Amino acid sequence: MPFCRDGYLPRMTRGDRLDEYRRKRDLSQSGEPSGGRRKGGGDQFVVQRHDASSLHFDFRLQVGEVLVSWAVPKGPSVDPGEKRLAVRTEDHPVDYADFEGRIPSDQYGGGTVVVWDSGTYQNLTEKDGREVPVTDAVEDGHLVVRLDGEKLAGAFAMTRMRGRDQWLLVKKDDQGADRRRKPAKTQPESVLSGWTNEDLEDQ
Ligand code: MN
Numbered sequence: 001m002p003f004c005r006d007g008y009l010p011r012m013t014r015g016d017r018l019d020e021y022r023r024k025r026d027l028s029q030s031g032e033p034s035g036g037r038r039k040g041g042g043d044q045f046v047v048q049r050h051d052a053s054s055l056h057f058d059f060r061l062q063v064g065e066v067l068v069s070w071a072v073p074k075g076p077s078v079d080p081g082e083k084r085l086a087v088r089t090e091d092h093p094v095d096y097a098d099f100e101g102r103i104p105s106d107q108y109g110g111g112t113v114v115v116w117d118s119g120t121y122q123n124l125t126e127k128d129g130r131e132v133p134v135t136d137a138v139e140d141g142h143l144v145v146r147l148d149g150e151k152l153a154g155a156f157a158m159t160r161m162r163g164r165d166q167w168l169l170v171k172k173d174d175q176g177a178d179r180r181r182k183p184a185k186t187q188p189e190s191v192l193s194g195w196t197n198e199d200l201e202d203q
Contacts (some may be wrong), residue, residue: 008062020090051197052111075184114190118151
């Protein structure tokens with residue numbers, strides 16, 4: 001995978017964007033989507049709680065035909081005073097947004113996945129008073145999105161730290177902000193099924 005000088009993934013053509021996703025997995029064994037099916041309905045976001053070798057939350061934004069993805073070890077916070085590390089990971093297919101289940105332990109990312117939150121998002125990124133398209137915002141390393149989910153609402157800023165694939169995810173101070181709520185700790189269940197990761201382990 002080629003990297004640009006300052007570390008971010010270069011813009012790739014449509015067919016290439018899922019190569020890394022497919023290369024890392026044996027999709028005949030893992031039960032995960034192979035991609036290719038397009039889902040309508042505009043720009044969706046999803047946060048999947050993934051209890052793998054270490055617990056993390058996969059934050060994904062639909063950008064065209066893929067889900068641009070970050071792994072957030074502590075999960076998103078709705079407290080504007082808390083910065084959360086978000087590590088950019090490989091793009092995922094759009095149909096991954098509905099994926100819940102158990103990935104066999106001998107497979108890449110082995111563990112359990114639930115859809116912790118989902119909904120739609122709006123790109124609010126601006127530069128010099130003009131809207132920046134989301135693909136450019138991701139490449140530039142500065143992105144502001146407004147989420148309309150069940151657990152997460154309002155604007156979040158994502159900023160890439162210099163020269164790395166490490167970003168910071170921070171809630172903006174708006175009506176969706178709440179310094180007392182700790183959804184990543186107190187609301188572990190799926191918004192699709194109500195299941196927790198532990199429920200999936202028992203199946
Ligand atoms: Mn993951």
